[in-house]
Amino acid sequence: MFDPITPSTNANGQVDFTFDDKNVSAASGTTIAAALLAADQIWFRETPTSGQQRGPFCMMGACYDCLVQIDGVSVQACMTPVTEGLQVNRVPFSLPKEGKRS
Numbered sequence: 001m002f003d004p005i006t007p008s009t010n011a012n013g014q015v016d017f018t019f020d021d022k023n024v025s026a027a028s029g030t031t032i033a034a035a036l037l038a039a040d041q042i043w044f045r046e047t048p049t050s051g052q053q054r055g056p057f058c059m060m061g062a063c064y065d066c067l068v069q070i071d072g073v074s075v076q077a078c079m080t081p082v083t084e085g086l087q088v089n090r091v092p093f094s095l096p097k098e099g100k101r102s
């Protein structure tokens with residue numbers, strides 16, 4: 001009915017990538033968020049003010065609770081398709097330089 005977002009990258013139609021150095025496989029065309037949820041990974045980042053864990057909520061690019069880092073750049077996991085060899089990391093807790101926001 002629908003075509004995948006990206007074409008298959010290996011013979012199995014699976015894409016292999018890492019999440020915090022753990023191997024994850026997903027069907028080609030799957031978003032990072034969908035692939036990680038299917039792999040029982042439910043939180044992707046920690047809030048910058050309190051360190052609370054956050055995971056995908058809207059799955060349509062509106063809430064930004066699914067932010068992950070790829071090569072040090074934060075991206076929305078629900079809007080980014082997995083690709084072979086991608087190295088995805090959780091966004092770590094960090095206070096702003098001025099300290100906690102009021």
Ligand code: FES
Pocket residue numbers: 033055056057058059060061062063064065066067076077078079
């Ligand atoms: S889950 Fe809401 S922006 Fe990705």
